[in-house]
Amino acid sequence: MPKVKCLESKFNGNDKYHAFPSLQYLRIESLESLEDWFEAGVAAEDGCLFPCLIELEIYNCSKLKELPSLPPKLKKLHIYDMGWKTLNFCSNSNPIPLEILEVLDCPNIISLPLADEIARLAALKYLRIRKCPNLISLERYREVETTNNCQLMLDNLEINDPSVLLMEPMRSIASLKTLTIRDNDEVVSFPNEVEQWFLTVRSSLSYLFIYNLKSLQSLPSTFESLSSLQYLYIGDVPMLRELPNLPPSLESLYICRFHPELKERYGEDGGPDRHKIAHIPNIRLYIYEM
Numbered sequence: 021m022p023k024v025k026c027l028e029s030k031f032n033g034n035d036k037y038h039a040f041p042s043l044q045y046l047r048i049e050s051l052e053s054l055e056d057w058f059e060a061g062v063a064a065e066d067g068c069l070f071p072c073l074i075e076l077e078i079y080n081c082s083k084l085k086e087l088p089s090l091p092p093k094l095k096k097l098h099i100y101d102m103g104w105k106t107l108n109f110c111s112n113s114n115p116i117p118l119e120i121l122e123v124l125d126c127p128n129i130i131s132l133p134l135a136d137e138i139a140r141l142a143a144l145k146y147l148r149i150r151k152c153p154n155l156i157s158l159e160r161y162r163e164v165e166t167t168n169n170c171q172l173m174l175d176n177l178e179i180n181d182p183s184v185l186l187m188e189p190m191r192s193i194a195s196l197k198t199l200t201i202r203d204n205d206e207v208v209s210f211p212n213e214v215e216q217w218f219l220t221v222r223s224s225l226s227y228l229f230i231y232n233l234k235s236l237q238s239l240p241s242t243f244e245s246l247s248s249l250q251y252l253y254i255g256d257v258p259m260l261r262e263l264p265n266l267p268p269s270l271e272s273l274y275i276c277r278f279h280p281e282l283k284e285r286y287g288e289d290g291g292p293d294r295h296k297i298a299h300i301p302n303i304r305l306y307i308y309e310m
Contacts, residue, residue, distance in 0.1 A: 135159035231255035276306035
């Protein structure tokens with residue numbers, strides 16, 4: 021079984037072992053038999069694993085065990101096709117500098133304990149969670165309290181399962197600028213709780229992308245209340261026939277690959293519902309083949 025070897029290491033003044041003390045970027049890909057990061061006992065203490073690492077990408081290493089803790093300076097973490105059931109942050113109380121977190125195609129992952137560490141995740145701005153069908157919680161411990169002084173302040177969120185929006189800390193998110201919901205063949209409509217969730221970000225959400233939702237038939241009526249929404253993109257939604265009322269703030273509406281009836285209703289060539297979107301300065305409806 022191959023193991024990652026410490027090709028670069030040193031001891032500091034108090035004899036604490038540091039593995040790869042200068043490494044800032046690491047990508048590990050398609051090592052299907054890799055199980056351990058280091059030999060037993062090496063760099064086990066907090067802060068000893070990659071002390072200067074800024075970006076870590078791990079792809080297609082289904083047997084690789086979870087990191088004991090995140091490197092202390094890590095800002096970008098990309099995880100794809102891993103066998104992990106959860107994500108371990110740090111055991112200390114220091115702030116977590118993570119700015120970007122992507123977790124994709126991880127069928128075994130059950131929880132991402134964001135709520136538990138929310139006070140230390142102030143730097144997190146971009147979160148992407150897709151194709152994690154067994155994800156049931158964004159917290160390790162149930163009933164984690166969130167307060168007005170301790171909320172997630174994301175700029176960008178990308179998901180494929182709208183139910184993620186109902187998990188803490190997403191349910192109580194303080195602000196969000198960009199939301200992408202994509203790649204879901206099962207969602208027919210958004211549950212009422214999700215529709216109401218949009219009201220929590222109505223004064224901050226500026227960009228909304230909804231695409232490749234093959235079964236989607238309707239959009240939330242609460243879109244009308246998104247007072248900061250400027251850009252709405254809807255694509256690959258072949259069952260969508262009607263739009264909800266859209267907010268006066270909207271500047272650009274782009275829709276492509278949709279049901280022909282939507283074109284008939286909202287097209288600029290005399291569609292009966294064209295007046296419902298006439299206030300939007302930039303409108304593009306592309307109905308080319310699916």
